Amino acid sequence: MGNTIVTFGEVIMRLSPQGNRVMKQSHEMEFFFGGTELNVASSLATMGCSVRYVSSVSEDFVGESAVSFIKSFGIDTQFITQNEHPLGLYFLEAGSSVRAGRIAYNRLNGSFANIQPGDVDWKKALKGCRYFHWTGISPGISEAAYETLKEGLKTAQEMGIYITTDPAYRSNLWKYGKRGEEILKELVSYSTLFIGGVNEINEILGTQFSSDKKGFIEACKELKQQIPSIQKVFDKIRIGITASTQQTQGRALVRDNYFETELLEVSPVIDRIGTGDAFAAGLIYGLMNFDDEKALKFANAACAIKHTIPGDINYCSAEDILELMNGSSGGRIKR
């Protein structure tokens, strides 16, 4: 078995007015490529990991630009296919202080939504891989995406690949007639590492655990009971004081061992999007390099530092993250 991490998901373009403007005030927009699984992939590649990314993009210059961007991280893009549908995208009006940000999506008929199970030769795509990371976004986009993902998970399971999941449930997806809870439960059953917390567990299991420490521990236990493949649960807590001030904290239950990190505060927040993905990438990197507790601290620091980077992706190196984890406050310029 190789050491490559593979992720599968939608490349999505973000379009955003500049400088706190709302769209009505704007004539130009910044754009960034991202997507929850791509964010994990690119963050891992930035930290030096071998990474492969499986997706489907539009067969036009927009899709080509996305692939060029992904290549810039040294990510293996040979399993990205193209089809005639447009690349998914969303518009973001960033929030500030007491004004919340807003997102408008255009993704449900895009190139990823139209990926077909046969488009990916999973045997080849998973060759040499050690981790397969997936999230709850992909199966919510279309039935075809769900089927394609399930095929990948089956194959990965057969090949003995370690499957990690961030089973985010997003209510503005799941428009194609399936119930998200059921499908997520099915797909989580292929997974070993669960990156999520009480909300996600309640959604998948239909339970109503509270979000405090006690509730978290009980929820994790219930999850492991119902889905025995799950070995570890790592959760990120992000507390939005305002749109400009956020706090992050990690907690985990590994076997019956609960541990948590200190709270990190970021102010001002430059960009909130992709901070959960930075956590997931930090965690996978951490688990490959450190023990569980240090991995959680590393993941939390990765999550926090991502709030200072524009766009979806955490451009910080493992060294940058370690410095924050070890107490550096960012107050001195590195010359």
Next chain:
Amino acid sequence: MGNTIVTFGEVIMRLSPQGNRVMKQSHEMEFFFGGTELNVASSLATMGCSVRYVSSVSEDFVGESAVSFIKSFGIDTQFITQNEHPLGLYFLEAGSSVRAGRIAYNRLNGSFANIQPGDVDWKKALKGCRYFHWTGISPGISEAAYETLKEGLKTAQEMGIYITTDPAYRSNLWKYGKRGEEILKELVSYSTLFIGGVNEINEILGTQFSSDKKGFIEACKELKQQIPSIQKVFDKIRIGITASTQQTQGRALVRDNYFETELLEVSPVIDRIGTGDAFAAGLIYGLMNFDDEKALKFANAACAIKHTIPGDINYCSAEDILELMNGSSGGRIKR
């Protein structure tokens, strides 16, 4: 009967890298709202006409921004509806000199494609109107758009409104199972003023007239014979020397009278898109204010001067256009 001009069509957002860059080189894009019928509407409003615009936009901040933009021209927007589908959009890599521009669309599942015939109360929407302008783009987007348009044309015909058409056939549309030629022929039959030339006639009638003067005259005669509602044919000829140098010329057949304008050259071209719409708006304005020949000259000048304006819309006043028509070369600053 009032004096209002109504147009019906899709609001489409254009996204474009700045300053001759290709998308791979870019991190930000300018955006403009446009759409062939909106371009006609806004140009007419800029020239001082009373204008109404019927469409359907997304019920998010993108759609709201589009409506706000349309209002800025003083256009009546009360018949614009909203639905849950995203606003149509396209990406443009502008060309330059020997490099042609490129467009990638994302419109076939948008808010306009999902307009429903029942969404527009055409009786009200056409009240007080003198002209109804439509183009061949709208019925090519979706069957629903086609049906909605047809309903509008029927109502307009019953109300005695003068119907003008730019029956542009675009091969990258018409994906919903209907043959464009047939539908365009059906819809053109409601119209009185045909803004198009040999290409459009050949497409609609399945003929093979040549594009020279003789072919144009014969094609017009054949069109009038097959579709007797057509009273006048006005055609714009745009000659693309390079992406940066373009020539425009107008010709027309009104009854059996052929006339044409001189050739105008624009170099450098700032923006090619919407030049045909500037012609159509110039023509409608011209026919409301001048005789047929002067209307054609005015339309050709409007078409030429639009090449110097960024975005889809001709921001020039009637006075600006008249100056060009009367020989001003743009060489002196107006203080």
Next chain:
Amino acid sequence: MGNTIVTFGEVIMRLSPQGNRVMKQSHEMEFFFGGTELNVASSLATMGCSVRYVSSVSEDFVGESAVSFIKSFGIDTQFITQNEHPLGLYFLEAGSSVRAGRIAYNRLNGSFANIQPGDVDWKKALKGCRYFHWTGISPGISEAAYETLKEGLKTAQEMGIYITTDPAYRSNLWKYGKRGEEILKELVSYSTLFIGGVNEINEILGTQFSSDKKGFIEACKELKQQIPSIQKVFDKIRIGITASTQQTQGRALVRDNYFETELLEVSPVIDRIGTGDAFAAGLIYGLMNFDDEKALKFANAACAIKHTIPGDINYCSAEDILELMNGSSGGRIKR
């Protein structure tokens, strides 16, 4: 009586270096149209009200751009006249943290300063209106503006329109030979709703009340005694911790009933200008839809949220403002 709100005042262009630069460091400037009464008008229109705006702008492309901007809100612009004088403008170097912002004006010989009483047909301009909002800026610009406003107030009073005022006294105005205090007192006498506090009352009455709660109540009582038309006094308190952190609070005296809101803090401040106008618009909207206390809370939330929007105008919807009023901190993105 209709439901339209009319405001009268100067459209003023703001020019500002970008990104915290001072002007000496800058080669380009953002510009925004605003003006205290226009800010109220556009905020009300954004919240869905029917709004008319009376002003005079330059008869050049600057004035035309201003009108186009005003139209984009759906505001009725038919009573905006044009004259040969330039549009008023100001330069803003935005402050940051311990550095205060700076403004340099160019407005005293502009198109609004040169409006003439006869330019506005107030009978028509006030037809169908329920509220007439004016501020102390307009009469300070020129005698002609003062006379024009007075004529409007008289007509409004005769027509039974509810007159609201934000009698801001600005010491860098009143250069034309009249004493601001006297004129403001005269004009306030036409008004029913007084949006201001101890400072404004002291200036108008020549009193010296303190700015604490007791002083506020006494000042309001004195005001109502001297100017019996005043029924309600609503005051916004803005506490500038630094240029980047501001607090806002509302208080009011209605009949003998004193009430106040909680303090809202905004950090970082994106733009301070127009926050008082956001308060006034929020108050008028609130009084049209809620009881007095809820109206004050709504106005205070509108004032706070405006600090997060670039430019003079509050682009937030009533729903956005209600969310903040009801405790949302802006910490979550709306998807």
Next chain:
Amino acid sequence: MGNTIVTFGEVIMRLSPQGNRVMKQSHEMEFFFGGTELNVASSLATMGCSVRYVSSVSEDFVGESAVSFIKSFGIDTQFITQNEHPLGLYFLEAGSSVRAGRIAYNRLNGSFANIQPGDVDWKKALKGCRYFHWTGISPGISEAAYETLKEGLKTAQEMGIYITTDPAYRSNLWKYGKRGEEILKELVSYSTLFIGGVNEINEILGTQFSSDKKGFIEACKELKQQIPSIQKVFDKIRIGITASTQQTQGRALVRDNYFETELLEVSPVIDRIGTGDAFAAGLIYGLMNFDDEKALKFANAACAIKHTIPGDINYCSAEDILELMNGSSGGRIKR
């Protein structure tokens, strides 16, 4: 006598939407400081001359920024005063190809218009100077500016300073009740070098000479007869093919000797404004360094090359101009 060149006039700020946009399409503007006499001053300083500039600016951060800009050329700014009036400015919508540019002014009540004759101690301001250059713009702005200039010219004449003039008559000035023709004639009588042609002569003398070579020669002779102080007439001919293509040519009559330069074409034009001032500066530099014919050729090359520089000012060195004058076409990069 020293070698310094002094100019007197208005610093005016230009504000212009970027990238061919019209103002209605724009949210930001580039700005440049300029003004016809400042353009001459800064071009001469760039070529290495000792230059002094006399003016009056606003006593705010706008005026300070202007002075800082002027200092960046090494120009002596000690005779620039400040007053409470705003700095003059204008808005420019740049033209392109067949669309002419447009200017809207805001200068008639600015800081320069309010300069007072007593503000300048001309004896000191002219000390050490060899040339005093003035133009027809300054006396057209206000009576105060006219009086201040006249005082300067008288003093210069007494001190034996060589007076050069570009007596541009601009019809959108002269609003203060004086006839421009008369005043220009009066002021030209102090001058030795006349930089202008048939148009200017006709305006000043009320004659109707034709603009061909013959007319030019006759006009010059008539000018010298009526105003004997004039020793030399140098004229720039700028032919505006379109807003994007311009041609320039110089011609002169010195004593009875007529000579002219070849025609230079610039395409695309980056900026037309200040090209006449580049000619004037080139001419003064040329007359200080070359014979009359070479000076004219140098001035014409300076005029042509200015069309390639954004803003009002010619940033090219004497060496750059000489290269063009000697036939370099700009086709090779200088490494």
Next chain:
Amino acid sequence: MGNTIVTFGEVIMRLSPQGNRVMKQSHEMEFFFGGTELNVASSLATMGCSVRYVSSVSEDFVGESAVSFIKSFGIDTQFITQNEHPLGLYFLEAGSSVRAGRIAYNRLNGSFANIQPGDVDWKKALKGCRYFHWTGISPGISEAAYETLKEGLKTAQEMGIYITTDPAYRSNLWKYGKRGEEILKELVSYSTLFIGGVNEINEILGTQFSSDKKGFIEACKELKQQIPSIQKVFDKIRIGITASTQQTQGRALVRDNYFETELLEVSPVIDRIGTGDAFAAGLIYGLMNFDDEKALKFANAACAIKHTIPGDINYCSAEDILELMNGSSGGRIKR
């Protein structure tokens, strides 16, 4: 033998004021990574070739950004080393029309200048390669770069790799004490394909052939006689009408067969830099896919179309280039 093309040279950052401004007028600069051999590499990668690039960059975030950029083309970067010296860079003030562009270099003590022969394991770096392309820039930068290149050429020759050269002689290099002519002659002796013309031959051989067709043929023959390894000579002629209008033409001597292409004109020129590299890449691509004459035509079209792309690199696909080669003028948008 594989099919990979390897190039070796300096990554150099270009910094350039935007929008025709000169540096004194500017506060921000665009930057692009390029370098003559990288330009060839990235153009070939864009056309779908397998490409490897050997270089040395700075071990800071500047160098990392450069490598990330190179990866975005899918170029193999594993043989790029890092050292403590800064990345080379240059400033460009782009020219326009009659004003020539200007470059200021900062490269002679950079990371590439400090590459050491031992830094590259040429055996590995050349494994699987079919072409090794080098230029005369690299050995001119430093003795270390020259030695490293020579080692590479020796190894390539031993491995039977086809060596192509663009032996550009640049007089602002060669500061380290060697005579460029001698070294270039030595290095050209390893090469088979000579991409250059009369100027380059005269410089290397010390001859004085004329640049007309006859001179070109004689020069090529002399070159082949003195350096028998050279099999083919392909030359690009670039005629700079002005900084904004350029013409390109190709000519070649293969065995005794002379052939040339038609002249292509580009106006306006967006960017001149890298057009020779686009020619070289087009030629190598052409020789891999077409016969010699078609390869030359393809190379000339690649050279021409590059003039329309900002930055150093030709982002056009082989299909785009073929269209221009086959007569498309760029006048129509591709939808």
Next chain:
Amino acid sequence: MGNTIVTFGEVIMRLSPQGNRVMKQSHEMEFFFGGTELNVASSLATMGCSVRYVSSVSEDFVGESAVSFIKSFGIDTQFITQNEHPLGLYFLEAGSSVRAGRIAYNRLNGSFANIQPGDVDWKKALKGCRYFHWTGISPGISEAAYETLKEGLKTAQEMGIYITTDPAYRSNLWKYGKRGEEILKELVSYSTLFIGGVNEINEILGTQFSSDKKGFIEACKELKQQIPSIQKVFDKIRIGITASTQQTQGRALVRDNYFETELLEVSPVIDRIGTGDAFAAGLIYGLMNFDDEKALKFANAACAIKHTIPGDINYCSAEDILELMNGSSGGRIKR
């Protein structure tokens, strides 16, 4: 003796991606000219002092732009020489909150590093000067810079000029073979005013005083004992809470008198660079105008307010700084 302050050091260009982006995400960079001694010079000039600056820049358009920038402050630039080496520069990725900023330098082979002792005629350059300010950066760049500086200090001492120093030790300098500590100790011996604290003293003397008040006092006494020329020690304490929140405080030992200022906090920080130089300039200005304690308070306020200005240089006037010193929090706009 005149009143001019002279500083000597390197002009260095800063290049920085905009808007919190890291370089990999960026296509354009802002640039600023600065350099620790230039920052002091320009800040003093902005406060109205007579200032001269001695340096050496590149003899290309980059160096010319730098000189033009320096002139814009009214600084005397006649002793700035030019040589063929490139201007020094650095890249800055600005930090934010918990992410520290990063700098990459390119200065060690630049025009200042290659200044030669003979290049400056110190007798002339110091004529009329009252203060000579130098820092520990300059002698760390190259031996030539060290020798040139030493010559200047000797001459200044002979001429009785008051020498002030900010002996910053920067570990990424001093690559040319000398030990920084020794040289700094030697050069400090020429100085009277020491602007630095425990760190600097420990580095120069090889001591290990603690940084608390007691340590500071002891360190100062030791310094005065070992280097008796030192009369006063003024220290700035900058506490980096995060990259976005900084605190500053001043303390001093004059004779045996210790005093300190209150702590000022700046949040958000716009730019940290040059804040120490703002302190130094504020101190020199303060010592010229106030007593020692007020000078320290003024210096601390200058240091704090600089954090709100982009770029290296403090554009605030003495009046702005006094307002902050006297308790203004920046919370009100100055109109």
